[in-house]
Amino acid sequence: SYELTQPPSVSVSPGQTASITCSGDSLGDKYVCWYQQKPGQSPVLVIYQDTERPSGIPERFSGSNSGNTATLTISGTQAMDEADYYCQAWDSSTAYVFGTGTKVTVL
């Protein structure tokens, strides 16, 4: 079955850039999206189709996808960005696949 791997945690200072990776076989051939989940809340879509931002998502969130790795970048990270982040892709044999999740801590 298809799997997506993320680092368990990422720490970033306020105002700095956080990069969260998501790895999977030939991931660049698939569309990847990213969700933000704060404690006790449901996930919120922050990036879809690799690079697109839904309405209402700040410009500091951006995405890329190439080769075997997709990356979510948070530029000028703010305290409100502290959350768990999950990547997700669609695989023809496994259907929807979520990544293992990354906890972003803003120190």
Place this chain on the structure above:
Amino acid sequence: QVTLKESGPALVKPTQTLTLTCTFSGFSLSTSGMRVSWIRQPPGKALEWLARIDWDDDKFYSTSLNTRLTISKDTSKKQVVLTMTNMAPVDTATYYCARTPGEHYYYMDVWGKGTTVTVSS
């Protein structure tokens, strides 16, 4: 405004069948391309996709759970129902439903708040 809301029992016993209902508004599941999925999240763990039903009644299931899952829809009631048989304590989780807004889209743009299910005798 698109909203989804999950409902169902908060507590089920091992071996019982769980039935969850997703009631949505702001879109129609008879619209070409529209899709609704169920996803779960055990406490402190990652998201896990369970099942999806499409506007044309196509259904897709998690390969690891497909023998236990059934998804269905009532378009007129704006509801999607998920049943999961033979529940076990490892199935304790928050269960979410979410919408995919089109046929060639593979993301879920609006999620419900989730419903927590505990499996215990």
